[in-house]
Amino acid sequence: MILSIPDVLTPAEVAHARELLDTADWTDGKLTAGYQAAKVKDNLQLAATHPVARELGGQIVRALTENPLFMAAALPLHFLPPMFNRYSGGQQFGTHVDGAIRLIPGTGHRIRTDLSCTLFFAEPDEYDGGELVIEDAYGAKSVKLPAGHMVLYPATSLHHVTPVTRGARVCSFFWLQSLIRDDQRRSMLFDMDMAIQRLAVDMPDHSSVVQLTGVYNNLIRQWAEM
Numbered sequence: 001m002i003l004s005i006p007d008v009l010t011p012a013e014v015a016h017a018r019e020l021l022d023t024a025d026w027t028d029g030k031l032t033a034g035y036q037a038a039k040v041k042d043n044l045q046l047a048a049t050h051p052v053a054r055e056l057g058g059q060i061v062r063a064l065t066e067n068p069l070f071m072a073a074a075l076p077l078h079f080l081p082p083m084f085n086r087y088s089g090g091q092q093f094g095t096h097v098d099g100a101i102r103l104i105p106g107t108g109h110r111i112r113t114d115l116s117c118t119l120f121f122a123e124p125d126e127y128d129g130g131e132l133v134i135e136d137a138y139g140a141k142s143v144k145l146p147a148g149h150m151v152l153y154p155a156t157s158l159h160h161v162t163p164v165t166r167g168a169r170v171c172s173f174f175w176l177q178s179l180i181r182d183d184q185r186r187s188m189l190f191d192m193d194m195a196i197q198r199l200a201v202d203m204p205d206h207s208s209v210v211q212l213t214g215v216y217n218n219l220i221r222q223w224a225e226m
């Protein structure tokens with residue numbers, strides 16, 4: 001499932017973040033890439049341990065844990081601290097797949113990357129190119145969202161970022177381990193959650209609301225890994 005999550009951050013939060021990001025000391029993105037990705041990666045990056053990344057990353061994770069749409073779709077267990085990237089002057093990131101296991105910086109703790117997240121900090125009209133193209137079972141989907149919005153997609157997918165030929169594309173990117181490893185199971189739980197919520201609004205006293213909520217929770221009991 002590829003899902004856009006609107007308004008993760010407010011316009012004021014995005015503006016504050018841009019002030020910090022536009023003056024930060026960026027480093028070469030190849031430094032954190034694996035062997036295959038390093039060959040096709042050309043961008044600038046702020047590591048998760050950079051003070052600006054720490055401040056904004058904490059804000060992003062807090063905002064997401066209070067976002068009902070995100071929580072329903074991701075069913076998160078562990079977050080990797082958000083990193084940030086910047087593409088300009090023709091920079092791009094060729095087709096790659098994200099590494100399956102990543103170490104949380106400064107800890108011995110490793111997480112499995114089930115879901116990838118990209119949160120946009122530049123408006124689409126600030127730059128040309130810079131589409132995130134994600135390939136899933138139904139073909140390729142091109143994503144370029146307003147500032148403050150985020151796309152959530154399976155970390156199992158091949159993806160690339162097209163060359164930025166004007167302006168600068170500034171994003172945060174990070175991964176999370178979900179309670180539900182399998183994308184298809186997670187998608188079915190999300191659909192069921194949304195359907196139950198609609199039913200609970202339209203027919204709040206119907207006994208099926210309780211029964212279906214029970215089935216939803218029992219499926220999570222069957223499938224959750226923690």
Ligand code: NI
Pocket residue numbers: 096097098159
């Ligand atoms: Ni990637």
